[in-house]
Amino acid sequence: MTADFDIIRAAYAELIVRDLAESRRFYVDILGLVVTHEDDEAIYLRAFEEYLHHSLVLRQGPVPALAALAYRVRSQAEVAKAAAHFESLGCSVEHRASGATRGIGEAVRVIDPLGFPVEFFYDADHVERYTRRYDVQGSGAISRLDHFNIFTPDVPAAQAYYESLGFRVSEDIQDEAGTVYASWLYRKATVHDIALTGGGGPRLHHIAFATHERNQIVNICDTLGAYRLSDRIERGPGRHGVSNAFYLYLRDPDGHRVEIYTHDYYTGDPDNPVVTWDVHDNQRRDWWGNPVVPSWYSEGSTVLDLGGSPITITERTETEESEVTIGADGFSYTRKGEAMPEYKLGNQV
Ligand SMILES: O=S(=O)(O)c1ccc(O)c(O)c1
Ligand SMILES: [Fe+2]
Numbered sequence: 226m227t228a229d230f231d232i233i234r235a236a237y238a239e240l241i242v243r244d245l246a247e248s249r250r251f252y253v254d255i256l257g258l259v260v261t262h263e264d265d266e267a268i269y270l271r272a273f274e275e276y277l278h279h280s281l282v283l284r285q286g287p288v289p290a291l292a293a294l295a296y297r298v299r300s301q302a303e304v305a306k307a308a309a310h311f312e313s314l315g316c317s318v319e320h321r322a323s324g325a326t327r328g329i330g331e332a333v334r335v336i337d338p339l340g341f342p343v344e345f346f347y348d349a350d351h352v353e354r355y356t357r358r359y360d361v362q363g364s365g366a367i368s369r370l371d372h373f374n375i376f377t378p379d380v381p382a383a384q385a386y387y388e389s390l391g392f393r394v395s396e397d398i399q400d401e402a403g404t405v406y407a408s409w410l411y412r413k414a415t416v417h418d419i420a421l422t423g424g425g426g427p428r429l430h431h432i433a434f435a436t437h438e439r440n441q442i443v444n445i446c447d448t449l450g451a452y453r454l455s456d457r458i459e460r461g462p463g464r465h466g467v468s469n470a471f472y473l474y475l476r477d478p479d480g481h482r483v484e485i486y487t488h489d490y491y492t493g494d495p496d497n498p499v500v501t502w503d504v505h506d507n508q509r510r511d512w513w514g515n516p517v518v519p520s521w522y523s524e525g526s527t528v529l530d531l532g533g534s535p536i537t538i539t540e541r542t543e544t545e546e547s548e549v550t551i552g553a554d555g556f557s558y559t560r561k562g563e564a565m566p567e568y569k570l571g572n573q574v
Pocket of ligand 2: 372374420431433484486
């Protein structure tokens with residue numbers, strides 16, 4: 226059933242972290258996110274171009290996990306429509322009073338058909354927008370939250386669910402038999418607000434923030450080196466094939482994956498063409514052909530149900546991308562038909 230409420234964009238994530246102070250050092254001291262509010266239980270963070278109260282909540286807890294992915298809808302009236310939609314699907318639905326999450330008005334939080342805790346809201350406190358606060362922006366200034374990426378076992382089914390919410394596909398990765406390994410879908414006019422990564426789920430793969438320039442991403446790497454925290458860098462910097470974005474993947478103190486991303490492309494016209502990549506194309510995930518580290522394919526964050534308990538993971542039944550793109554047996558190519566050289570093979574374990 227197609228939804229009758231209008232989702233605008235990916236808006237905020239709530240992550241459970243074990244040590245607020247250590248997480249604050251990573252997200253504030255190193256990544257430079259702005260603290261809107263902090264107390265003993267949680268820190269509310271925003272990036273420099275954001276004027277809503279937060280785009281990331283770090284909440285103290287015993288086990289690292291995703292507590293919520295939140296989408297902003299176009300009006301407060303849409304929140305009630307969202308609640309009715311998920312109730313009609315038989316999903317768990319929690320009506321949240323204004324202020325249940327600091328800075329957010331009346332909202333609805335559901336366990337969606339893919340097993341994820343997802344919130345829909347409109348009313349939110351406005352706070353100072355730091356767009357021109359060059360007096361406090363560091364060399365790695367982050368502009369805004371851009372997207373979520375989730376592990377889910379059945380990508381076509383998850384894609385159909387998100388299309389029923391009005392999302393459109395921008396790019397995907399398939400093989401010659403039509404198996405879909407990953408898919409990118411959007412509401413705002415960029416490559417994605419949500420990406421679906423085939424794998425055991427529900428698990429969070431990553432949240433992503435955008436910068437304006439590539440050098441800001443390189444500066445974040447230099448800063449991590451200066452703090453002797455280069456092991457926070459999991460993958461990149463590099464240039465994606467899918468999305469064409471310049472990227473960097475970090476792992477926070479609890480292992481949550483955070484992507485810093487810039488310069489994807491506009492998708493706002495009704496006839497925006499879908500780009501489909503061959504899973505054996507070694508430039509699909511890194512345009513320069515650099516291998517994807519194994520942990521990027523396998524590790525993700527547990528998600529919580531509305532009562533705060535971890536949700537059971539369902540394993541993927543179709544082939545895993547990391548299995549079909551091992552270069553050693555010629556399953557990958559830079560130029561179709563030519564065997565891969567020995568030195569740029571993916572997933573060497
Ligand atoms: O690695 S991919 O080029 O497929 C890719 C593209 C866009 C993303 O946001 C991402 O996380 C991964
Ligand atoms: Fe991403």
